[in-house]
Amino acid sequence: MTTIAIENPGHAGATDDAQLNASFARQPILNRDGMLCGYEIKVRAPALPESAHDAEAGAAQVVEEDAEANSAAADGAGANRAPTPAQRVARAILRGLVDNSVRSALTGHPAYVDVSREMLFDDAILRLPAERFMLELLPSIVVDDELIARIVHLHGRRYRFVLDEVAQPNETFAKLLPYAEVVKIDVKRAPAALLPKLSSVLKSAGKLLLAAGVDAQTDFEAAHALGFDRFQGYFFARAHTSSSRRVSAPRHALLNLLQLLAGDPTVAQLESELKLNPVLVMHLMKLANSSGLAVGHKVTTLREAITATGTNRIARWTQLLLYADGRKVALEDDPLLQLAATRARFMELAIERLPNAGRDEADSAFLTGVFSFVDAVFGGSLESTLSVLTLSRQIQAAILHREGALGLLLSTVDALERGDWDQVAASCERLQPLTVEEVAQLALAAGAWAGVADRSAEGLERIED
Secondary structure (H helix, E strand, O other), rough: OOOOEEEEOOOOOOOOOOHHHEEEEEEEEEOOOOEEEEEEEEEEOOOOOOOOOHHHHHHHHOOOHHHHHHHHHHHHHOOOOOOOHHHHHHHHHHHHHHHOOOHHHHOOOOEEEEOOOHHHHHHHHOOOOOEEEEEEOOOOOOOHHHHHHHHHHHHHOOOOEEEEOOOOOHHHHHHHHHHHOOEEEEEOOOOOOOOHHHHHHHHHOOOEEEEEEEOOHHHHHHHOOOOOOEEEEHHHHHOOOOOOOOOOHHHHHHHHHHHHHHHOOOOHHHHHHHHHHHHHHHOOOOOOOOOOHOOOOOOOOOHHHHHHHHOHHHHHHHHHOOOOOOOOOOOOHHHHHHHHHHHHHHHHHHHHOOOOOHHHHHHHHHHHHHHHHOOHHHHHHHHHHHHHHHOOOHHHHHHHHOOOOHHHHHHHHHHHHHHOOHHHHHHOOOOOOOOHHHHHHHHHHHHHHHHHHHHHOOOOOOOOO
């Protein structure tokens, strides 16, 4: 999950909304083939000043109802009144969602976002591109004639709706179902005996089914068998014995190359190793001739390619390719590679903000991030795989035990991926001068970088079995 913090544009007025910041965390959504097809956006509301609203309560106001504000928004009354705290929060969130940096972090995929009643009735919602945003309706939303009318109006503007956090049907579910394109079912909370019937009925009604809380391969397989279309959770980043990401010959070749690179090899040594792996040679030649690494003429020999690319870039390219799916899929649609690349880049960017951190520390941070998921590729214990990679004790301690500054940064990015804002804040207390807002901005930049890395001078090429 990548967290995105947006500093909202300012405007004159006593409300001082220029000081409001909204943050967003993304969680991957996969299709039935296990490829990325969207991101769930988790919202962290801006904290309001004590004079306007208790700061802690303000953080929880993202999806809560304000009855008086609802009534005024629905019938147009109070148009000249000062906005309520809930309305100010809604506007701050909407301003953040339309920011270009948010959409860059989505890397071309649609966003699923919870919307409060205040957000639905604020015309600023019309600035969200309808083809890029799915509007999620929580079970707690108050359903009345005004809300239905507003949903119908937005539906006419091509906005699509999702029924969120469904565990079992209730009155709110029944009222909103006709207007929903997608139904998101929490497979952890829904009664197991109800799931087959519920999924069958909803599929017959033409609804897309999204399974939330899918954190194990068995969860994915069970929901897949029931006909679910979308899956949200980190099951794809867990080690499991029946993984479709089998340890293929190209991955063993990449592992051998990484072991060689760890020893500061000569060009001649690299050339000898690469010649044993024609697939790697092909990708390296493509990388060396990419626009970002152009040397003024076409690179035609392996030695030239190694020299033009450089061992550092070859190492990073090789590390990330370990996570590439064996199938012919675009790398921006590969969830595990995107997660590993985002985590590694975040670690590198974040440590550079800490005192006395240099190039060596940044390299160690990148390695810590990129290899923290390696057991998802090779299976077995994480400790044994890390030993094979001959990583430093510092990096291994950070990955296995969350020790040191690298371990603390790894815990921070893990909390970002889960949307655990309290844990992020607690980590930042120990990572000063880093703040929650800066950490979120760095994660945004990392997510955007990961989404285009295969088309940049960093050079990620698809690797195929």
